[in-house]
Amino acid sequence: xxxxxxxxxxxxxxxxxxxxxxxxxxxxxxxxxxxxxxxxxxxxxxxxxxxxxxxxxxxxxxxxxxxxxxxxxxxxxxxxxxxxxxxxxxxxxxxxxxxxxxxxxxxxxxxxxxxxxxxxxxxxxxxxxxxxxxxxxxxxxxxxxxxxxxxxxxxxxxx
Amino acid sequence: xxxxxxxxxxxxxxxxxxxxxxxxxxxxxxxxxxxxxxxxxxxxxxxxxxxxxxxxxxxxxxxxxxxxxxxxxxxxxxxxxxxxxxxxxxxxxxxxxxxxxxxxxxxxxxxxxxxxxxxxxxxxxxxxxxxxxxxxxxxxxxxxxxxxxxxxxxxxxxxxxxxxxxxxxxxxxxxxxxxxxxxxxxxxxxxxxxxxxxxxxxxxxxxxxxxxxxxxxxxxxxxxxxxxxxxxxxxxxxxxxxxxxxxxxxxxxxxxxxxxxxxxxxxxxxxxxxxxxxxxxxxxxxxxxxx
Numbered sequence: 001x002x003x004x005x006x007x008x009x010x011x012x013x014x015x016x017x018x019x020x021x022x023x024x025x026x027x028x029x030x031x032x033x034x035x036x037x038x039x040x041x042x043x044x045x046x047x048x049x050x051x052x053x054x055x056x057x058x059x060x061x062x063x064x065x066x067x068x069x070x071x072x073x074x075x076x077x078x079x080x081x082x083x084x085x086x087x088x089x090x091x092x093x094x095x096x097x098x099x100x101x102x103x104x105x106x107x108x109x110x111x112x113x114x115x116x117x118x119x120x121x122x123x124x125x126x127x128x129x130x131x132x133x134x135x136x137x138x139x140x141x142x143x144x145x146x147x148x149x150x151x152x153x154x155x156x157x158x159x
Numbered sequence: 160x161x162x163x164x165x166x167x168x169x170x171x172x173x174x175x176x177x178x179x180x181x182x183x184x185x186x187x188x189x190x191x192x193x194x195x196x197x198x199x200x201x202x203x204x205x206x207x208x209x210x211x212x213x214x215x216x217x218x219x220x221x222x223x224x225x226x227x228x229x230x231x232x233x234x235x236x237x238x239x240x241x242x243x244x245x246x247x248x249x250x251x252x253x254x255x256x257x258x259x260x261x262x263x264x265x266x267x268x269x270x271x272x273x274x275x276x277x278x279x280x281x282x283x284x285x286x287x288x289x290x291x292x293x294x295x296x297x298x299x300x301x302x303x304x305x306x307x308x309x310x311x312x313x314x315x316x317x318x319x320x321x322x323x324x325x326x327x328x329x330x331x332x333x334x335x336x337x338x339x340x341x342x343x344x345x346x347x348x349x350x351x352x353x354x355x356x357x358x359x360x361x362x363x364x365x366x367x368x369x370x371x372x373x374x375x376x377x378x379x380x381x382x383x384x385x386x387x388x389x390x391x392x393x394x395x396x397x398x399x400x401x402x403x404x405x406x407x408x409x410x411x412x413x414x415x416x417x418x419x420x421x422x423x424x425x426x427x428x429x430x431x432x433x434x435x436x437x438x439x440x441x442x443x444x445x446x447x448x449x450x
Binding site for chain 2: 045
């Protein structure tokens with residue numbers, strides 16, 4: 001199998017890595033770059049657990065060939081915040097209990113962040129539309145929507 | 160087994176990559192359908208030719224009253240385009256119904272057409288809009304109406320191992336013309352349509368000059384409701400006329416029973432309702448109302 005050198009920006013840092021033309025971005029992130037925050041659920045673009053942000057847009061990394069990341073800027077859950085300095089939407093998911101088992105959470109947060117990067121005054125409808133591709137099988141979606149609303153408010157206060 | 164992944168910079172380079180690989184290479188745009196078909200063995204290819212970085216294919220343009228959408232334009236780009244919302248509302252509505260937000264950020268409108276599913280939402284809208292596809296072949300350029308791009312269920316007339324659809328074009332809605340798209344589905348996201356209908360109408364002096372109606376899945380691809388179109392031509396814009404046209408849409412419709420998305424009987428009962436709604440909304444979009 002021929003391997004290719006993939007160069008892209010991952011969470012603000014330049015990355016260079018050998019990939020196969022067959023590799024999906026989710027597998028490269030998880031298995032080669034050991035960023036396992038991005039989850040692989042269905043592998044078919046139905047569940048949204050693998051959502052990342054590529055060049056500003058939320059996409060399913062299980063349906064993105066790794067080669068499509070060439071020269072692109074990719075953000076994963078690890079890049080948007082963590083212990084010590086959480087992103088507002090990570091904080092509100094924790095504060096408001098918008099988490100149960102947690103498997104869908106990284107994808108939910110990445111879809112939410114992509115929305116909040118475009119607007120910090122989203123309507124309930126806009127949140128639902130942005131998150132409709134992210135499936136949660138435990139908590140339901142009410143607290144998740146509330147957490148995104150609360151994060152938007154936090155971000156507006158900081159502006 | 161995939162051996163290579165190429166990024167051509169021009170349309171002619173893309174076509175020559177296909178040609179030099181003699182059927183072993185294939186076009187990829189968003190890839191959201193293709194990348195499910197390859198692991199399942201439905202499509203065999205050793206090289207993907209990614210067209211999303213060819214600059215001219217990313218454009219939505221309006222020139223001399225004709226709107227063109229390039230092959231790399233995603234569903235979200237089409238749905239969020241003010242030009243499309245204003246001059247081709249049916250397409251904006253259809254594009255916003257496909258998959259999920261993430262899918263719509265990757266998946267392209269032209270990919271939706273080339274994948275040739277019977278009820279591909281944007282194909283239904285494009286047929287109602289009278290769209291024509293521009294196709295780059297090794298031997299030159301060819302133009303084919305979107306309506307003629309279905310060779311069967313899930314089968315496109317386009318061979319993505321040798322040719323490339325570069326754009327689809329259709330006339331922008333003029334004054335007193337309106338378009339609409341309606342869709343029946345079990346969920347608001349990640350659900351294939353149980354039925355979808357798109358309509359374009361041209362009005363003058365309280366009458367329909369003409370109408371174009373596409374409906375699916377009632378055949379291998381979007382099907383024109385020709386009887387309804389005939390009834391509307393020259394007729395008064397009234398609820399009675401619209402109802403009569405809507406009922407006649409069944410003459411061209413042959414829905415199949417789906418275990419998941421409605422029986423033949425159910426779809427047959429509901430189709431006229433959707434055609435009526437599509438026509439009412441297209442009339443409203445044209446800035447008029449049913450008297």
